[in-house]
Amino acid sequence: MIKHTLTQLVHTALGTAQQVGDLPEFDLPVISVERPKDNKLGDYATPVALGLARFARMNPIKIADIITKHMGKPDFLAEISVARPGFINFRLTTDWLTQQVSRIIQAGDDFGKINIGQNKRVQVEFISANPTGPLQFGSGRNAIIGDVLANVFSAVGYDIQREYYMNDTGNQTLLFAQTLRSRYAKSLGKEDRFPFPKDGYPGDYLIEMGQKLADNVGTAYLDLADNESIATFQQEGLNYMVSHLKNEVATMNIHFDNWFSERSLYDDGTYQKIYQYLQEHDQLVKKDGAVWLKGNEDDENYVLVRSDGRPTYLASDIAYMYNKLVTRNFEKAIYILGADHHGYMSRLGTVAQILGLDEERVVIVMYQLVSLERDGKQVRMGKRSEFVPLSKVIEEIGVDATRFMLLTRSSDSQMTLDLSLAVQESSENPVYYVQYGHARIASIFRKAEAEGVSMKNADLSLLTNPSELDLIRHTLRLEEVLEYIALTLSPNHLTTYAQELATVFHRFYHDCRVISDDLALSAARLSLVKATQITLANTLRLMGMSTPEQM
């Protein structure tokens, strides 16, 4: 990446300047190379001299001059200039820029990939909603953030595993099984046998599920022994829900590598193992008949085992983390959590400490909740209030628009979706603007083929129009954007980038006719258009969206 090359050059120049005594001794700082807001200033810039003024006790302009003096003039740079109050600006040569077009075309689907991950194994766990019902719209945000982050981490060189953690044990599962049993009995006309449980799940899907079960097994499950009964309905319900969830996420272009069972942590001895570990490390306290985790701070006590002997979800979380980071030995475990789980954050850190794990291996991406409105009035979401299924929103506005909308905002910002406006807003969704760019390009190539114009043996040096060069600059940013997203865990930048790239392309399309009588120029421009298409397509794919050939 050219940005890294520049960083390295500045770094070296600073070292040299110190060696020859042009600059006093100080620890070399982290050098930031950025894109200036105004591209008239240059393609890249560094404010490093500004930050050094204090340590060097020199005027930043003077420092900048010294740095540039020792940088020499690499052949990919047309100009290195110093601007007040001490920026160093770099301008790339047109030649270097235009050559990038062929690099992009050669890389094809791989363009944008970089290797900062060094193939380290990283797990992204996301959604992980209780398998007790269809996904709610709020889970969509979790889904998109997790899926796109996983895409980006793959692209920057990590070996990524996507995992869905199924809470298939505990209170909610029990209630779910009881509800299913009651629905099943009812569809056989035996509701008196198993009345609807208190706080049971009201959703219609359970009525359907009960009916299906009755169709499949008849009355066989009515007279199971007490200890078998609930377990059976749990298992049936879980199987049904998981296949349902798989289909549901598949409609959003999401595919998990693994569906991890919480219960398996108890069945395979992981829980017993960590319990023993915690006991040996004096982390457990018995109080009021329950077992508490001491934690590292006073007053940070959490219950691990209830007074009735059943472990809490915290027990599972500890065992699960152990499983991720020790048993399966992932370099890092990324958790995508909604703000309603933010209590987890400190807890997971505590858990890592207790297990003697480097806390940096636990990465938490927290996003603010999505609230829903209808005609400007808030719609309460929750298990027992109005339920807005994700699938319904997707049905109404489409996967691409849904994904894009959920991805645009930064994770930290709360977002509101007005259901009555969703359809209307989706029609002006910027995703279409981006996809239109891709479709336009496809159209250009259809035309080129029809007219026998090809991009073979293109002389890229013919690309000199500012719109053309600007387009090249923007395609090259993809690598930087991906690195930035991986570093900051902020996948929303992909949407901004996609829109900017589309804007620059549409402007180019307006300014420069691609297919013309000038065959040499046509070939060069077709190459540029190809490179743009590759970049747009890769960006859309990273966001999990389609790349239409026509619109």
Next chain:
RNA sequence: GCCUCGAUGGCUCAAUGGAUAGAGCAACAGCCUUCUAAGCUGUGGGUUGCAGGUUCGAGUCCUGCUCGAGGUGCCA
């Protein structure tokens, strides 16, 4: 009470401690005989919630305050 997050143009939002705070929508004015007008060009619109502080430089970091969302269970 304590903890987390937010407040940026009429609306929805962006912005690596850097240069003149940017997009889209909405409003207004232009551009199709030409590869897709789901496009392009232009205009207006801002004391970045309030008050301090740190810094050469703050929308961004720190402190206090106001308003909003969420958390603070032997629920997950």
